[in-house]
Amino acid sequence: MSANPEHTDTPAEVKQACDNFRVTFNTLRAEIGKVMVGQQEVIEAVLTSLFTGGNVLLEGVPGLGKTLLVRTLAQTLHLPFSRIQFTPDLMPADVIGTNIVSEDPDTGRRQFVFQRGPIFAQVVLADEINRATPKTQSALLEAMQERSVTVGGETHVLAKPFIVLATQNPIEQEGTYPLPEAQLDRFLLKINVGYSQLDDLMTILDRTTGAQTPTVERVMDADQILDAQDLVRGVVVAPHVKQYAARLVLATHPEGDFAAGGASGPTNRYVRCGASPRGAQALVLAGKVKALTEGRYHVSYQDIQDVALACLRHRILLNFEAEADRVDPDDLVREILKMTPSQPIGAMA
Numbered sequence: 452m453s454a455n456p457e458h459t460d461t462p463a464e465v466k467q468a469c470d471n472f473r474v475t476f477n478t479l480r481a482e483i484g485k486v487m488v489g490q491q492e493v494i495e496a497v498l499t500s501l502f503t504g505g506n507v508l509l510e511g512v513p514g515l516g517k518t519l520l521v522r523t524l525a526q527t528l529h530l531p532f533s534r535i536q537f538t539p540d541l542m543p544a545d546v547i548g549t550n551i552v553s554e555d556p557d558t559g560r561r562q563f564v565f566q567r568g569p570i571f572a573q574v575v576l577a578d579e580i581n582r583a584t585p586k587t588q589s590a591l592l593e594a595m596q597e598r599s600v601t602v603g604g605e606t607h608v609l610a611k612p613f614i615v616l617a618t619q620n621p622i623e624q625e626g627t628y629p630l631p632e633a634q635l636d637r638f639l640l641k642i643n644v645g646y647s648q649l650d651d652l653m654t655i656l657d658r659t660t661g662a663q664t665p666t667v668e669r670v671m672d673a674d675q676i677l678d679a680q681d682l683v684r685g686v687v688v689a690p691h692v693k694q695y696a697a698r699l700v701l702a703t704h705p706e707g708d709f710a711a712g713g714a715s716g717p718t719n720r721y722v723r724c725g726a727s728p729r730g731a732q733a734l735v736l737a738g739k740v741k742a743l744t745e746g747r748y749h750v751s752y753q754d755i756q757d758v759a760l761a762c763l764r765h766r767i768l769l770n771f772e773a774e775a776d777r778v779d780p781d782d783l784v785r786e787i788l789k790m791t792p793s794q795p796i797g798a799m800a
Contacts, residue, residue, distance in 0.1 A: 465748060472682055472743050475671065476502070479527055482667040486523045487516060488658065489651035495744075496642045496761055497524060497616065503736040504680050505639025506595050506615040508580075508630075508765065515644045517618040521576045529672035530612070533572035537583035543590035546570050547600045565602060570594050573610055573673070577617035581627045588634055591615060595637040612676045632724070632768065639733045640758075641765035643781075686739040687749040691795040696734040696755050698796075700726045702787045703767050711790040717783055721773035726766035733762035752793045760784050 476498060483494050493509070497520065500507035509517045518534075525532035535546055548568035554561045569575065570591070580588060594600055598609045617638070620627055635641070647655060658665055671679075701709035703718060703725030710718040718725070737758035738750040745754075764780040773783070 468682055469743055469746075469748055472502075472679055473746060475675075475679065476744050479524075479670050482527045482670055483520065483523050485665045485667050486658075487520050488654045489647050490516065490520070490644065493520065493642050493644055496640050497521075499737050499740045499758070500616075500639050501612075501614055501676065502679050502683050502740050503639060504612060504614070505733065505736065506617070506637060508635070508638040508641045509616065509618045509644055510621065510641065511618075511644030513620060515646065517644050518576065518578055521574075521616045521618070523667060524616070525574045525576070526667050527670045528574060528676070529669055530573040530676075531610075532574045532576070533569035534576040534578060535569050536578050537580045537587065539582060539584060541583045541587050543587050544568065546587065546590045547594070548602060550603050563603070565605070565607070567607075568600075570600060571607075571609060573613050575613075575615045577615055579620060580617040581619040581630055583628065585628055585631055588628070588630060591617075592634055592637065595634075610673075612673060612680065635765045636727055636729050638765060640737065640761040642761055643764075683736065683739050683743065686742055688735055688739070689749065692738075692750050692752060692755065693735065694795055695752055695791075695793050696731050696738070699734065699755065699759060699763070699787060699791055700728070700731045702791045703730070703763065703783075709791075711787040716790065717778075717786045721769055721776070721778050721783060722767060723770040724768040726763050730763050730766045734758060737762055756788055759788055763787075 479498055480491075480494055484491075487494060497507055497509075501524070509520070511517055522532075522534075535541075546568050547570050548566050550563040551566050552561055553564040575594075577591065580591075594609060594613075595615050598611065598613050600607045600609065619630070698709055701707055702711040703722060704710060705719045705722045705725065707718075707725070710716060712718060734755050735750070738754035741754040741757055742748070742750045760781055763784050767780045767783060769778065769780065769783070773779075
């Protein structure tokens, strides 16, 4: 799976590459499903982040399998994995590493040597990220965006592919710190992990209280993942679909020309700060993966709509009126989807 639709010689090779991607995606989903029961939308969202090269934030109360999901994903990939347990006393150096004094046993000369932290894996689980202080949370910013770490004036480049999968408890719980807006924006997707249904819970009991423990097979290595990411970026997005993604993001901006519902609409009423350009990038990239998994080589309006909640819910800051009216970001994104026509601006004239 190394073809890119923009650089492949023949349509047959394009189709074969995309078919291979879909098979690999389904294989990964099936392997993770051996351990994770239900939560198919959550699994698909995590795989979407992997194949776009983005990071993902998983939110839910403790005990719903968020950490298990990330561990299982790491087991299906031939990539170095590390887990960072975020606690109030965790320091930035515990995440990215620090310079330590090392003495040469032969010469006795001392020098500073950089000791790498757990961020130097390729699949990084940031567990309960919002239990650490904002100072420690911010230690991830450069790694998540630039794929590098700077310590003591020296920049260390992280190996590719690199993905941060963070879990967090709802902010209403004790001992949590809200993530800074700048860090939230660096997550491609935010996924809400809910409770299991009755049948799924029965299956969980069978798998976790019996004598046998489910195991998964490794499916992909680093080169295959990078090839898949190249393939995703080559998927075609028509100008009118790209414009629709941009208008959805602009519809989240209060006082803007495209604010949903106009002057008296929900955006102007409830939004304090709308989504950044990263929101539009997330819509397009996640839409490309959605198209590939459904056997298409171009992005549709429906693809953008299907990924809109996960791409935008954490990028919209609500005001006090929204809190008073018990409006959450998901409600607002759904309203924006209803109020934003898919027709291009020229076609609406």
